[in-house]
Amino acid sequence: MKKTSLTNVGLDRRQFIKTSLSVSGGLMVGFSLNGAAQQDEDASQSRFNAFIEIAPDDTVTLQIHKPENGQGAVTALTMILAEELGCDWNNIRWEFAPIARVYGFPLQGTFGSLGVRSSWQPLREAGAATRQMLVQAAAERWGVAPDRCAAGNSRVTGPNGESLSYGALAAAAALLEVPTELSLKSREDFALVGKAMKRLDTPAKISGQAQYGIDVRVPGMAYAVLARCPVFGGTVRAFDDSQARQVPGVIDVLEVSRGVAVVAENNWAAMEGRKALVIDWDEGPNATLSSAGILAMQQELISTPGAVARDDGNAAEAIANSSTPITADYYAPYLAHTTMEPPNTVADVRENSCELWTGSQIPGIAHLNSVAASGLSPDQVKVNTQFIGGGFGSRGGGNVYGEAVEISLAAGRPVNLLYTREDDIQQDRYRPASLVRMAAALDADGWPIAWTGHVSCQHFQALQNGLDREAVAGLANAQYTIPNRYFEYSALELDVPTNFWRSVGASQNTYFAEAFLDEMARAGGKDPVELRRHLLTDSPRLLNVLNVAAERAGWGGELPEGHYQGVALASVFASFNAQIAEISITQGRLYVHRITCVVDCGQVINPATVHQQMQGGIVYGLTAALKGEITLENGRVQQSNFHNYDALRMDEMPFIDVVIIDSEVEAPGGIGETATPAIAPAIVNAIYAATGKPVRKLPVSPVDLV
Numbered sequence: 001m002k003k004t005s006l007t008n009v010g011l012d013r014r015q016f017i018k019t020s021l022s023v024s025g026g027l028m029v030g031f032s033l034n035g036a037a038q039q040d041e042d043a044s045q046s047r048f049n050a051f052i053e054i055a056p057d058d059t060v061t062l063q064i065h066k067p068e069n070g071q072g073a074v075t076a077l078t079m080i081l082a083e084e085l086g087c088d089w090n091n092i093r094w095e096f097a098p099i100a101r102v103y104g105f106p107l108q109g110t111f112g113s114l115g116v117r118s119s120w121q122p123l124r125e126a127g128a129a130t131r132q133m134l135v136q137a138a139a140e141r142w143g144v145a146p147d148r149c150a151a152g153n154s155r156v157t158g159p160n161g162e163s164l165s166y167g168a169l170a171a172a173a174a175l176l177e178v179p180t181e182l183s184l185k186s187r188e189d190f191a192l193v194g195k196a197m198k199r200l201d202t203p204a205k206i207s208g209q210a211q212y213g214i215d216v217r218v219p220g221m222a223y224a225v226l227a228r229c230p231v232f233g234g235t236v237r238a239f240d241d242s243q244a245r246q247v248p249g250v251i252d253v254l255e256v257s258r259g260v261a262v263v264a265e266n267n268w269a270a271m272e273g274r275k276a277l278v279i280d281w282d283e284g285p286n287a288t289l290s291s292a293g294i295l296a297m298q299q300e301l302i303s304t305p306g307a308v309a310r311d312d313g314n315a316a317e318a319i320a321n322s323s324t325p326i327t328a329d330y331y332a333p334y335l336a337h338t339t340m341e342p343p344n345t346v347a348d349v350r351e352n353s354c355e356l357w358t359g360s361q362i363p364g365i366a367h368l369n370s371v372a373a374s375g376l377s378p379d380q381v382k383v384n385t386q387f388i389g390g391g392f393g394s395r396g397g398g399n400v401y402g403e404a405v406e407i408s409l410a411a412g413r414p415v416n417l418l419y420t421r422e423d424d425i426q427q428d429r430y431r432p433a434s435l436v437r438m439a440a441a442l443d444a445d446g447w448p449i450a451w452t453g454h455v456s457c458q459h460f461q462a463l464q465n466g467l468d469r470e471a472v473a474g475l476a477n478a479q480y481t482i483p484n485r486y487f488e489y490s491a492l493e494l495d496v497p498t499n500f501w502r503s504v505g506a507s508q509n510t511y512f513a514e515a516f517l518d519e520m521a522r523a524g525g526k527d528p529v530e531l532r533r534h535l536l537t538d539s540p541r542l543l544n545v546l547n548v549a550a551e552r553a554g555w556g557g558e559l560p561e562g563h564y565q566g567v568a569l570a571s572v573f574a575s576f577n578a579q580i581a582e583i584s585i586t587q588g589r590l591y592v593h594r595i596t597c598v599v600d601c602g603q604v605i606n607p608a609t610v611h612q613q614m615q616g617g618i619v620y621g622l623t624a625a626l627k628g629e630i631t632l633e634n635g636r637v638q639q640s641n642f643h644n645y646d647a648l649r650m651d652e653m654p655f656i657d658v659v660i661i662d663s664e665v666e667a668p669g670g671i672g673e674t675a676t677p678a679i680a681p682a683i684v685n686a687i688y689a690a691t692g693k694p695v696r697k698l699p700v701s702p703v704d705l706v
Helices: 074-087 120-142 164-174 202-207 268-274 286-287 291-301 315-320 363-374 400-411 421-426 507-521 528-535 540-553 607-627 676-692
Strands: 002-004 018-020 027-031 050-054 060-064 092-096 151-152 155-157 163-165 181-184 224-226 235-240 250-258 257-263 280-284 307-312 324-334 342-350 356-357 380-385 415-418 435-443 446-458 482-489 563-572 575-586 589-600 656-661
Touching: 018 342, 027 120, 027 164, 050 120, 050 164, 050 250, 060 074, 060 540, 074 120, 120 151, 120 155, 120 164, 120 181, 155 164, 163 164, 164 380, 224 268, 224 400, 235 257, 250 268, 250 291, 250 400, 257 268, 291 435, 291 446, 315 435, 315 446, 315 482, 324 507, 342 363, 356 363, 356 400, 363 380, 363 400, 400 415, 400 656, 435 507, 446 507, 507 528, 507 563, 507 607, 507 676, 528 540, 528 563, 540 563, 540 575, 540 656, 575 676, 589 607, 589 676, 607 656, 607 676
Parallel strands: 060 092, 224 415, 356 380, 446 482, 589 656
Antiparallel strands: 002 181, 018 027, 027 050, 050 060, 151 155, 155 163, 224 257, 235 280, 250 257, 307 482, 324 435, 342 356, 342 415, 435 446, 563 575, 575 589
8 A cells, every 4th residue: 555645636635525424324525536626716615526425235426527428438437436445346336427516617527638647646545535434434333443454345344354334334434534644555456457347338338228419308309400601700691481481390490699590390300491591691701711722821821930839959050051951841631520429419498597418528618608608607507418429629619509508598498409410520610720841950870950840720729929839739849859949830810610639739740740750761861760769768658669569560570562661659648659550552542451559658547448549549540641631612611521521431441459558657648539649640651661752741642652
């Protein structure tokens, strides 16, 4: 056991944890999963966003504010709790927490690959504190010292073999003071953490009992779709709904702030009614936007000074003095999220209440949006978190919540607002299109000594002194040791809606960095793996995953005729990933045969989940690298469904060999987004090896394969 103090992690006992008797007569423990508990405005009480309840029948329920996007978060979190609490795995349950002041909105959610890594320490401490209180309750009953008792498998055992279940001790434990010194398990004592466990949500999903947002039905509910201007920011000038009202099943047609809603008895009637609308749109100033015009703006921006993101040494002088400087522009397009479950929300707005049922990565933001749209107070708005059919950053906010609230308010009844696939693709908040201009210089032996880059894209978050760190993440902070580095950023200010996309800025910047590194390697006559090894002397964990991947993939060995390999690395969300892609090109068609993926994510909670997330992240990133591109013409998104915004098909799927490093680092790293950044550069670097031509624009096109 390892001793730790609540004050050592920046929390006093009152902020960290509270206990009480639950309504069932068991033990209720409240604690914060946001690091430190947030305080109410009057500072009279702490906000807790997670609760443990131990019932008299020994059932342990974790009520938690982390949504389940399909990434296995709730299983991992219950594993952490069960480990430190010492409860029988078969006794543990979980529930989605409601949105309320006590839970610390708006940051109630799962984003930034933080679901597990932000909960690791608080859950361990809450579990350990609860276990120690149960042990103390048993010791007091038996009249012995607590250190003579042991806890495990939902029971406390005394020195003479006597034992009591957690349920039998819960009420007495609720009356005790919370311990200030905690005994956390040592890694070698883990019985659950680090073991492959079946996911707790799988049985309900297989049986169809799991309820996603799209499945919700409430009494009196109607269905709605919304006609939105095809040009971003456009508004309704006038509309004729006479034909729409003639469609069987259509109940009403309503104008709301973002367009015209058709409310009907079923989705089909609503969609048919929308087709029959005649709308005169005021398209506004964005009607002239085009992909070519946006690229021209970016080219102009990177030709003038930007906000400095990194300035080491004197890169400009080193490049100016180089006899053979390397220069290149790289481009990555806008991308949609295309979750399998399109955006949807059920809203029921009454005079003094508003209730939502939705799948959201950040239910707290859904709550705030609903408060704004309804005009009600926060305490009058309730959000019921559902399972999510994919998030990838798209469900952190968005318009769907406010739209549903507005339509319900206007219709005077509950409505189920659904985005069609066309709505989803043409009204998304996209990953920003990004352009970078890079240059490098090599020393006399062919090793890089200088590297510069100037990125231009729309910003992901508020600028600070003209800089968005996320817009240069994966490039300006790449872990390679090069003495002279200079990176800058110029914000592209447009009304194209943008948002986080799986791995955020690293999704395009890792492609820029890793592809350009292969250009440096070729210019200096170096093997791409050897170049990276040379530059990673100060990053041992990243070097290690590279070495393991190279050995596992047989880098430098004999490959089947016509096969080529490409390598790429990513250091994101406190995890480290190396990928080696093996490809071939036959008659102008690319075949991806194998991906070797090695990951060091610190302490692994559930290896099965890590495997699944690495495979899923690679599929998502590979789809984008080979097929993903959102383009604009006359202010309109040109793609509308999977016929022209395609997804990777089963016969295109490579074999993925995932290797998890048994890291000695105790804290878990993020895993939901870790695999996505490296796959695109691994593929294009393999193409570069095959053709001798760098791929400087995504997605990969036929001209890149000859």
